[in-house]
Amino acid sequence: GNSVTQMEGPVTLSEEAFLTINCTYTATGYPSLFWYVQYPGEGLQLLLKATKADDKGSNKGFEATYRKETTSFHLEKGSVQVSDSAVYFCALLNAGGTSYGKLTFGQGTILTVHP
């Protein structure tokens, strides 16, 4: 079956530090990959996505590259801000079969950025 493994948290950084949150996956076929962000008390917001190997998703300074050879989709940002403090979820979606449209989530990584 499908699975997503995220870097264990929580992650604590100072403002303007470099961020990496690791994500690896197991899936059949060619899944699409996503990063979602959740601010306290809110729903999930789609941060970025990639639908095929070597695609790079990017948004708000965050980037992630779909690496099929290492089954990874690591999230990076060059300079984090206090406002980036949130929980980040990696997810995959297999478009075919009986699980059409079903997202598989990692456990989430809590990021805290200090001034």
Added chain:
Amino acid sequence: DGGITQSPKYLFRKEGQNVTLSCEQNLNHDAMYWYRQDPGQGLRLIYYSQIVNDFQKGDIAEGYSVSREKKESFPLTVTSAQKNPTAFYLCASTEQNAQYFGPGTRLTVL
């Protein structure tokens, strides 16, 4: 503005009572989903619906029921059979292989 709305934001229920959580979308999406989130954990799929009048069980459907009578609406009922219903419930809909989420309902059983 287009989007997904969930109501209420906070809900309190006594043990033994059924309660229904609302999810409405005006995005014209065919597929809709219900997830449950517990503290410090990822999301787990309860039910999903790909089209009107059709829905499928997810990974943790026991103690829950849904209906999909209209494209815009996908209400979730948490029944008294759900042994541990206190959680954050998230509704989502799908377009072009990406899921978009509502703001969530936090259910607390007293």
